[in-house]
Amino acid sequence: MSYPLFTDITKEEAISRLPFNSDIHDCVPIGPSDNPDYSSIYRNKVLPSRLINTIHADLDTHHKLFNNAVELFSDRPCLGARVYDYKKKKSGGKFEYLTYGQVREKQLNLGAGFIHTLLNNPFKNSELESHRKIDRHLSDWNTYGIDTTPLENTNGQIEHSCSFILSIFSMNRVEWMLTDLACSAYSITNTALYDTLGADVTQYLLELTNSPIVVCSMDKIDLLLDLKAKHQLESLISVVSMDPYELIPQKTIERAYSLKVVIKDLSQIEEIGAKNPIAELPPSPQTLYTISFTSGTTGSRPKGAMISHQNAAAYASFLMCFEPQASPGQDTAFVFLPLTHIYERETSTFALCTGYYLGFPQLTVGKTGVNTFENLIDDLRIFKPTYFSIVPRILTRLEALVKSKINELSQGEQTQVNNIINYKITTQAQADGATAYHSKMDNYAPYKALRSFVGFDNLKWVQTASAPIAPSTLIYLKASLNMGIRQLYGLTEVGAAITCSSAYEAHPGTCGSISLSGEYTLRNVSEMGYDISRGEGEVLIRGPQVFKGYYYNLEETKKTITKDGWFHSGDIAKVDGSGRLIIVDRVKNFFKMAQGEYISPEKIENRYLSSNPTIAQLYVHGNSLKPYLVGIVGIEYDKGLKFLNSEFGYGKIGMSPEEMLVELNKIDVRKKFLEHLNRNVRDKLSGYELLHNIHIEINPLTVERDVVTPTFKIRRPVASKFFARVFHRLYEIEQSLVHGSKL
Known part of the structure; x- marks a missing residue:
């Protein structure tokens, strides 16, 4: 049943009335829960x-939302990117785009092309269920849906009738979004693969979903063929390259055919669809839109959260109620965070629904030694977005970058810029919505240059989620970069963000109020000292944004969703006087020190990173049998040399990165470096939260090492094992460099 926000006006009028005023940022209790361990239930x-599941009854699926945008914004820029020169491995100097109308045409051609190509694939085997779904798609598409009443079928699993599953396997690019939109128009369920966590995970996802087709960048093709050869992935019969067919080696194409895989590129699929058109097969709200696999921070196998078209319509409606629509021909959104994960898919869906021009990162196919942060700044300086989604670790790096840039100014300019920043900090703290815009100050050249330096010339706001962030970082960046920052909270299982x-x-410091398509309550977590009587506990969420369960994993679904529909987030939060949530940390991330204090490592990491421009990464580790913390520090090569020069006078030019790390990790150097780090956070952390020993590398926390997720959240159990020998040295051999050292 549909529960739209507006029922007595047209969909165009409904959209025109959004977003809501300031009341949208508060929550109110609506009454007590039936469970004595739960707090009152809060709604917007x-x-x-x-609760609502869409802003309007005619916009109750992902597909309808995009079709509506095409009707409203047909001639506006929609998807854009820098043209990539495959020979020089270099991106062009400007963004080129497709309009909403052009994207719609490609969407229909690609969707028809996928279906026609699979129906006529010479290796299709109707004895396989995934291939029978291909045969039946044109007749069964309107029967697809997720039946969660009852929760399980005779096999003890959630019933999820859906199409064959198309897998997308690449970094963010226009072709990713076109493929997703094509699936949406033809009731094809998709999922996203990521090899950053290893080939074993890719193999597991392909086996679990029995995906017959993978649309990918060409650098993934050999990996897919290797997996096909080694693990006999019978279902996989089609690989579609996002990059030109002529660039794929002939031996690769021949090898694929010998493995019963046909390779084509997207332009060929589009041409096939144009010659063999199929009318769109519009999904129902219960059709399974996507299976979003959580990368997880625990190191366990990913779980596939089933997201229906109703879920997608609900999470898009949520953001439409909170965030401004695009001004005609002006507003742009940069698609930076991985579309592999639902957070960027949610915020990109909002952008598409409301007329934004979406820009995509430069391609890196065939390139090595890619610096993602430097590429981001390069793209931002050209695209100059109005807004984009970001994560706390990037914000803390931006804060350090801005402070470093200010330090390069003359003394007089530094004083003036810092005066402007302090004025804005003071003014913005006076009331919600206080922007502190000031024409004279905002146009002071050295201050204005800070925005241009990071490509924020046109930026109105960024939004951050996925992990806690220090309020001081938000305060400083708002003032120094003259922009707003929205803090969101959510999880894959609720369609990413559900508060803003x-x-x-x-x-x-708060994550704001909950969506109109959700409600929350807090659960007592007495073992950690959190009590609902003090407005604190684990966040439980219910409503149309909550997912339908984990794909073929009823056991985990039952652990996560209660019989009365409450989803257990695993996050500890406090509620302020306006009903806004303040996330303290993940339950599993807390640990207790030997003296009994509970430690929130992410809070400590953020304080150090935002206060110390010298460092780029930090992983804080604690041992419950030890009275102090240790850490893994990431430093950039240039800044490491600068420290050695300024403090010890031997950071010679030409020193290799390896030589620099040897010097930095000498005991006397590390002790001096640690004193420098601790001095900058003493007024922001308690004594027991300070680091007592560290190990330094240039880039220790990488996805390739499997110690962080693709959205840069530390996978603490995995990282703890990876750095086990280092921690043994820091704790057992060297001990504290602050006091009580045996050295």
């Missing part, structure tokens, strides 16, 4: 009487 202040703060919250 704008509509406490009920104001872009200019007077006292940053």
